Every structure is written in C-alpha cells, then in structure tokens.
Amino acid sequence: MSRRSLLLVVFTALLAIAGTVPANAQKPPAFQVKDGVTQPVFSAAAAIRESVWVETGTDLDRDGKPDRVAADIVRPSEPAARGQRVPVIMDASPYYQTLGRGNESELKTYDSAGKAVKYPLFYDNYFVPRGYAVVLVDVAGTSRSRGCLDAGGPGDVRSAKSVIDWLNGRAAGYSAVTGGSKVTADWTTGATGMIGKSWDGTVANGVAATGVDGLRTIVPIAAISSWYDYYRSDGVSFTSGTIADLTDSQESQWGHAHCAAVQQELKAGSPANGDFTPMWAGHDFVPDASEVKASVFVVHGQADHNVKTINYGQWWNALPPTTPRKIWLSQTGHVDPFDFRRQAWVDTLHRWFDRWLLDVRNGVEDEPQASIERGPDQWADGKAFPADGVRDTKFFPASGSTAGVGVLGSAQAPAGTRESFTDDGRSAAESWIAKPGDPSSSRVLFSSTALPADKQVSGTGSVTVTATPSTPTAHLSAMLVDFGPATIRSAQGEGVRNLSTESCWGENRPGDDACYQDTEATKANVTGQIVARGWADLANYASLSTPRQLTPGQPYTMTFRLSTVDHVFPAGHRIGLVIGGTDASTIAAPAKLPKVTVDLDRSSVTLPTR
Incomplete structure (x- = not known):
C-alpha cells in the first residue's frame, strides 16, 4: 500500500x-x-x-x-x-x-x-x-x-x-x-x-x-x-446607528418588500435608552x-x-x-x-x-x-490568553496637587475625597488624554508613578465609580491609558494602507484571480494611547434591563466593564485612568447634561495584571 x-x-x-x-x-x-x-x-x-x-x-x-x-x-x-x-x-x-x-x-x-x-x-x-x-x-x-x-x-x-x-x-x-x-x-x-x-x-x-x-x-x-454589545454598553447607546437600519441597508429587494414585521420587531426591541431587552x-x-x-x-x-x-x-x-x-x-x-x-x-x-x-x-x-x-x-x-499568571489587581484614584488631576495607586483615598467634572456632551476621549498634566472641566484623570518594570494587562477589567449627578440623567466613560512614548499603528486606514504592488495566493481562473493589493502598516509616534474603554448609563447602576430614576445630589455606585485587552505597559510608563461623561466619539449624550462628582474613596479600577 x-x-x-x-x-x-x-x-x-x-x-x-x-x-x-x-x-x-x-x-x-x-x-x-x-x-x-x-x-x-x-x-x-x-x-x-x-x-x-x-x-x-x-x-x-x-x-x-x-x-x-x-x-x-x-x-x-x-x-x-x-x-x-x-x-x-x-x-x-x-x-x-x-x-x-x-x-x-x-x-x-x-x-x-x-x-x-x-x-x-x-x-x-x-x-x-x-x-x-x-x-x-x-x-x-x-x-x-x-x-x-x-x-x-x-x-x-x-x-x-x-x-x-x-x-x-x-x-x-x-x-x-x-x-x-x-x-x-x-x-x-x-x-x-x-x-x-x-x-x-x-x-x-x-x-x-x-x-x-x-x-x-x-x-x-x-x-x-452579542449584538447588544455592538450597539450598547452597560445601558448607554452607541452613536453608530441602529440594528434595524443596518439590516434594512443590506436586504435584497425581496427582503425589503417582505420583512416589515421583522424590522418592527428589531426596532421595538432596541430602545434608544440602552436597556437590555428580550x-x-x-x-x-x-x-x-x-x-x-x-x-x-x-x-x-x-x-x-x-x-x-x-x-x-x-x-x-x-x-x-x-x-x-x-x-x-x-x-x-x-x-x-x-x-x-x-x-x-x-x-x-x-x-x-x-x-x-x-x-x-x-x-x-x-x-x-x-x-x-x-x-x-x-x-x-x-502560551495562553489571558496570559498565564494574571490576577485581578485593584487600583485606586486619589487627588493630587492639581484639581481633577490625581494619582492612581494601591492606596484607597481618604473618606470624603471628591473630584468633579461637567459633561459638555461634545468632548471626545482622545482630547481627554492630550494634556494629561492639565486640568479639564470635562474629565478627571489619575495616573500611576513611573513603572519600575513592565506590567501586562491581559483580559477584561472593570471600573467602579461612585458618582453624584446634578441632573436626573448621567452617562459615564472610562479610559485605561498608557502614558509614555511609543510607536503604534495609527488610526489612518485603521492601521493599514494599500500599496501599488500585488501578491497572488492560489490559482487564477477566468473571472476570478487570486491577486490582491499588498499593504503596509501606518504608524504614529505617541506619548499616550488609550488601551481599553468602557461606557455606562448611571441610571442602570442596579439593572441593565430596568433603569432607575436618578435623584440629583444623591450618590450612586456602578461597576461597568472595560474592553478586553492584552497590553504591556513598559517600564518607565504610567498607567492612567480617565473618567468623564459623554465620550462624543462613541456614545450618545444624556437628556440633561450633569455635573458629576466622583467619590474617590469608593471608586476603583480592577485590572487582570501580571
């Protein structure tokens, strides 16, 4: 044989x-x-x-x-x-x-x-x-x-x-x-x-x-x-469109003519307030x-x-x-x-x-x-993802010498320590990290001391925020930031660009060639980069399916997810946490824009680190 x-x-x-x-x-x-x-x-x-x-x-x-x-x-x-x-x-x-x-x-x-x-x-x-x-x-x-x-x-x-x-x-x-x-x-x-x-x-x-x-x-x-996590995040809606609009844009003429009932079910099941529905x-x-x-x-x-x-x-x-x-x-x-x-x-x-x-x-x-x-x-x-040896590590924000710009470390802030920001409904996350040493009315920022050795974050973290809103509606955004010089793929073309050359992968046949444009990385030199993001509606602090009416002047504690990541913070860099209101690049603004006061002693970020 x-x-x-x-x-x-x-x-x-x-x-x-x-x-x-x-x-x-x-x-x-x-x-x-x-x-x-x-x-x-x-x-x-x-x-x-x-x-x-x-x-x-x-x-x-x-x-x-x-x-x-x-x-x-x-x-x-x-x-x-x-x-x-x-x-x-x-x-x-x-x-x-x-x-x-x-x-x-x-x-x-x-x-x-x-x-x-x-x-x-x-x-x-x-x-x-x-x-x-x-x-x-x-x-x-x-x-x-x-x-x-x-x-x-x-x-x-x-x-x-x-x-x-x-x-x-x-x-x-x-x-x-x-x-x-x-x-x-x-x-x-x-x-x-x-x-x-x-x-x-x-x-x-x-x-x-x-x-x-x-x-x-x-x-x-x-x-x-999860299609909820494509259009929503912990009670808040993204500004990227609706599920019904997306399906409608792809359907054939047959689908458009016969699918009104399905479209209505999608619309009814995806309320703009970001609730998790059946x-x-x-x-x-x-x-x-x-x-x-x-x-x-x-x-x-x-x-x-x-x-x-x-x-x-x-x-x-x-x-x-x-x-x-x-x-x-x-x-x-x-x-x-x-x-x-x-x-x-x-x-x-x-x-x-x-x-x-x-x-x-x-x-x-x-x-x-x-x-x-x-x-x-x-x-x-x-060897594995998340990386072997990671464990959940809690970091706490604390006030610094400049209002709204503090430190992030292992010690919990003294009771009664607070920082505030005002949601203007138009600021974007990238603007919040552009000048990390400066105060900003639309966010608070905390960063660690320079790391003595590399620190890897591998997995899905979370942020706990105790916040007091001045209005009955409040949205929260949180960013995990690597502060330090780095060369990364840029946002241009989502990190790639086409070249004038082609390469072929397989056999050509009439009407179907196997050749495709080559690409290369687009690069940017940065002093800070957002490595994980999270967004939430404070009204969903107790339930994603049933929002609660917020009482102005009353504190609420909410834990919400950061995006999954595997990132190494190099020695000498600083780990940053930014907390703001509406990240206008991603989420919708609340009906009434609030001033938000954050209780630092009851707020933290939990990261899977090693």
Missing part, C-alpha cells in the same frame, strides 16, 4: 472511531500532504461550480413557504470523478451584493446561466486546489436568498446552520429558489469550517453556539458575540457558548472601534475549557489578517484547516495559543 493510500485509510478510520463521519460520506477524502500541509494537486480552472438553495425551516418573510438560502459552491472536479469526498470552508455573509468582501470590496458575479464566476476573497483560489470545497452562503433576506435578515436572530444563524445540515444529509436542498429539483451533497465529507470577518464571523459564532454536528472549526475575525437576549451567543463543539481561532484588532473588543473577550471566556483554540490580536482596527500579516496568516490558516477538517497532524494546536502585536509588525507569542 502506498504512503498516500495508507494516510487515507488511517484518516477514515480515525473519523469512524470519533463517530463524526456522516452517513453519506463513507469514502475517504481526497488530499495529498507534504511537510504537514495539503498540496495544490487539483485544478481551480476545472472546478465544479454550482448553486443550491437550502430550506432553513423558518418563514420570516411570511410568504407561506419555508425560507431558502442560496449557497454558491466551488469544488475540485477530480475527487468527484473518483468518488472521493472533500471538506468544506464556508463564509456566510449578507454583503455579497452590497459592501462586498475584503480590502477590495469584492462582490459575487454570475454568468448568463446563473453560475457564480467570482467568489470573493482568496479562499477558493487557494483551498480548492488543495482538496477543499468553498461554499459562500447568502444570509437570509440578502442577494439570492429568501427570508429576512435579523442580525443574529434565527434568520442569520439558520442560514448557515441549515447549509451545514444539508452538507450532512439532514436538510433539503433544491436547484432553484422556488420549486426546482432536490439536490444532495454526496460529494462532501460533511466536515465544515466557518470563517468570516465582522458580520460573517458573527454568523460563525452563532452557528457554533448551536452545537451543530459537522461544524469542526470556526475562524471569527473581528466578530460580534430581543437583545435573543441576539446574544455568549450564554450558549458552552454548546460549542468546534475548535475556535479568534482574530481581532485591539483598536477596533466598530466591533468592540469586549465581543471577543466574553466569547473566549465562555467557551468550554476543553475547546481547542488560538487567538491573534493586532494593533489594527476593523481589519482582516490577510491585510496586516498576510504570509503568516495564509500559512497558519492553511495548517488550521488541514488539522481540523482533514485531521492532518501538523502540530498547529500545540503551538503558542496567543500571538499579539506589540508594535507595528512586531509580534510576540504567548
């Missing part, structure tokens, strides 16, 4: 022992391995391209028929001719005919027969020759799918889950969006990996939280884990993270102000302890790793999919769990 044949036999036996081979996938998968990775032995140009519409079991558009979602498939023809089966890489998105995908905003294109020609991103060009099928799913209510877009509700999640069920013989697929003949997936092993950035990665999180059989791994990039609970995947059976490879930018980092932090922490996992944290904003660490990303993703979809024992799971960008293109690996 040849070495390759032996590999295939052993692989099939291992799957059978694990009980993960679906009934329709008894033949071995097709792949060739060299140096621990699959080789490009199949032709992308000769690949089979087809579309299937899968019933989701919902009727969100209320047309009296089960919703069907479109899945555009590209798979190597050679294994099909030999009766061999292939695993699936899936990206389910609402953006294939609107914003497009990737740095170059690629859209799906179709020929006159309705077959997909352009498959956005490099996944098909690179992985189809290596023995994978790539399946791009139009989320319900978008592009060629029926149903309604509902941002993490049953429409989104079942769009992709139903396709996984179809791949494993548990759901019905058809050759057309209405009518058509039944189509079966007799060409696949059923093993599926989901990947995607932003909304796409969010769908992957939601599907994984169902515990669906056949989903072997997910790679959520800058993904949401609608938000139904769009939160964190409580069901314990159901995840797949391995998880998280990627997120620590400067992502679109999908705040609390989303990856709470998701990561809620996964079962036995979940095989890996995490990359960059200094970028809302950016795909293909555009900030391209070669390493393609190599690592390749080995990750080979390991979890084809059981190639390449050791990727034994490598350091975390890889974190400490400076532009300066990456450091860590």
Whole structure:
C-alpha cells in the first residue's frame, strides 16, 4: 500500500472511531500532504461550480413557504470523478451584493446561466486546489436568498446552520429558489469550517453556539458575540446607528418588500435608552457558548472601534475549557489578517484547516495559543490568553496637587475625597488624554508613578465609580491609558494602507484571480494611547434591563466593564485612568447634561495584571 493510500485509510478510520463521519460520506477524502500541509494537486480552472438553495425551516418573510438560502459552491472536479469526498470552508455573509468582501470590496458575479464566476476573497483560489470545497452562503433576506435578515436572530444563524445540515444529509436542498429539483451533497465529507470577518464571523459564532454536528472549526475575525454589545454598553447607546437600519441597508429587494414585521420587531426591541431587552437576549451567543463543539481561532484588532473588543473577550471566556483554540490580536482596527500579516496568516490558516477538517497532524494546536502585536509588525507569542499568571489587581484614584488631576495607586483615598467634572456632551476621549498634566472641566484623570518594570494587562477589567449627578440623567466613560512614548499603528486606514504592488495566493481562473493589493502598516509616534474603554448609563447602576430614576445630589455606585485587552505597559510608563461623561466619539449624550462628582474613596479600577 502506498504512503498516500495508507494516510487515507488511517484518516477514515480515525473519523469512524470519533463517530463524526456522516452517513453519506463513507469514502475517504481526497488530499495529498507534504511537510504537514495539503498540496495544490487539483485544478481551480476545472472546478465544479454550482448553486443550491437550502430550506432553513423558518418563514420570516411570511410568504407561506419555508425560507431558502442560496449557497454558491466551488469544488475540485477530480475527487468527484473518483468518488472521493472533500471538506468544506464556508463564509456566510449578507454583503455579497452590497459592501462586498475584503480590502477590495469584492462582490459575487454570475454568468448568463446563473453560475457564480467570482467568489470573493482568496479562499477558493487557494483551498480548492488543495482538496477543499468553498461554499459562500447568502444570509437570509440578502442577494439570492429568501427570508429576512435579523442580525443574529434565527434568520442569520439558520442560514448557515441549515447549509451545514444539508452538507450532512439532514436538510433539503433544491436547484432553484422556488420549486426546482432536490439536490444532495454526496460529494462532501460533511466536515465544515466557518470563517468570516465582522458580520460573517458573527454568523460563525452563532452557528457554533448551536452545537451543530459537522461544524469542526470556526475562524471569527473581528466578530460580534452579542449584538447588544455592538450597539450598547452597560445601558448607554452607541452613536453608530441602529440594528434595524443596518439590516434594512443590506436586504435584497425581496427582503425589503417582505420583512416589515421583522424590522418592527428589531426596532421595538432596541430602545434608544440602552436597556437590555428580550430581543437583545435573543441576539446574544455568549450564554450558549458552552454548546460549542468546534475548535475556535479568534482574530481581532485591539483598536477596533466598530466591533468592540469586549465581543471577543466574553466569547473566549465562555467557551468550554476543553475547546481547542488560538487567538491573534493586532494593533489594527476593523481589519482582516490577510491585510496586516498576510504570509503568516495564509500559512497558519492553511495548517488550521488541514488539522481540523482533514485531521492532518501538523502540530498547529500545540503551538503558542496567543500571538499579539506589540508594535507595528512586531509580534510576540504567548502560551495562553489571558496570559498565564494574571490576577485581578485593584487600583485606586486619589487627588493630587492639581484639581481633577490625581494619582492612581494601591492606596484607597481618604473618606470624603471628591473630584468633579461637567459633561459638555461634545468632548471626545482622545482630547481627554492630550494634556494629561492639565486640568479639564470635562474629565478627571489619575495616573500611576513611573513603572519600575513592565506590567501586562491581559483580559477584561472593570471600573467602579461612585458618582453624584446634578441632573436626573448621567452617562459615564472610562479610559485605561498608557502614558509614555511609543510607536503604534495609527488610526489612518485603521492601521493599514494599500500599496501599488500585488501578491497572488492560489490559482487564477477566468473571472476570478487570486491577486490582491499588498499593504503596509501606518504608524504614529505617541506619548499616550488609550488601551481599553468602557461606557455606562448611571441610571442602570442596579439593572441593565430596568433603569432607575436618578435623584440629583444623591450618590450612586456602578461597576461597568472595560474592553478586553492584552497590553504591556513598559517600564518607565504610567498607567492612567480617565473618567468623564459623554465620550462624543462613541456614545450618545444624556437628556440633561450633569455635573458629576466622583467619590474617590469608593471608586476603583480592577485590572487582570501580571
């Protein structure tokens, strides 16, 4: 028996022992391995391209028929001719005919027969020759799918889950969006990996939280884990729009015409006051993270102000302890790793999919769990995230010699120590740290002495503030700041910019090339940088679902979250805490702008440090 044949036999036996081979996938998968990775032995140009519409079991558009979602498939023809089966890489998105995908905003294109020609991103060009099928799913209510877009509700999640069920013989697929003949997936092993950035990665999180059989791994990039935490933070609303407006902007003409009821449910369930409602609970995947059976490879930018980092932090922490996992944290904003660490990303993703979809024992799971960008293109690996040895450490603010500018340390302030600021409704966080030694009417600032050694903060911290408002409404913002000179990725282009050159990743075929613009880091020299942020409505001090009326002149204590972070404060730098009212760059102002007095002896920040 040849070495390759032996590999295939052993692989099939291992799957059978694990009980993960679906009934329709008894033949071995097709792949060739060299140096621990699959080789490009199949032709992308000769690949089979087809579309299937899968019933989701919902009727969100209320047309009296089960919703069907479109899945555009590209798979190597050679294994099909030999009766061999292939695993699936899936990206389910609402953006294939609107914003497009990737740095170059690629859209799906179709020929006159309705077959997909352009498959956005490099996944098909690179992985189809290596023995994978790539399946791009139009989320319900978008592009060629029926149903309604509902941002993490049953429409989104079942769009992709139903396709996984179809791949494993548990759901019905058809050759057309209405009518058509039944189509079966007799060409696949059923093993599926989901990947995607932003909304796409969010769908992957939601599907994984169902515990669906056949989903072997997910790679959520800058993904949401709770839609409440995309639009709200501890009772306060972000100014980034509404959930109903977002879904409405992506829906196809079919969705616009038939989805008024779903839109109304989203509007009614997302009141502007920031309360946590049953609608938000139904769009939160964190409580069901314990159901995840797949391995998880998280990627997120620590400067992502679109999908705040609390989303990856709470998701990561809620996964079962036995979940095989890996995490990359960059200094970028809302950016795909293909555009900030391209070669390493393609190599690592390749080995990750080979390991979890084809059981190639390449050791990727034994490598350091975390890889974190400490400076532009300066990456450091860590054994675990949060870092081994972190413990919650409490820091206390205290007054200094200048009003509103104090110290941050291990000693609690004397009873009765207070500092005040006035919410002007228009100041932004970056302006609060620009001159840390100067007083400001719109914030108070506290900083430690120069650190004698590096201090790492790794995980999710929190701020406790005892505040007395002068009006019945008050919002709070808190910033964890690294004061000291550093070169970081700048906010320009969210930390990257395009170059005039291209690089190619996979095989070109007519209508779908594998070449993409190269990028490089944008850099900035700073003397202070915000490394974690938190926002809250003081009226929600006792409950996120039921705000309380505030009495002017009465103190209230509220603990709220900071964003998840892994950051090293170098020796000689100072740890800063800023507390203000409305951070106008992010949150809405309260109805009546207050003066806020902070009781320092009853306020603190808790950080996971080592």
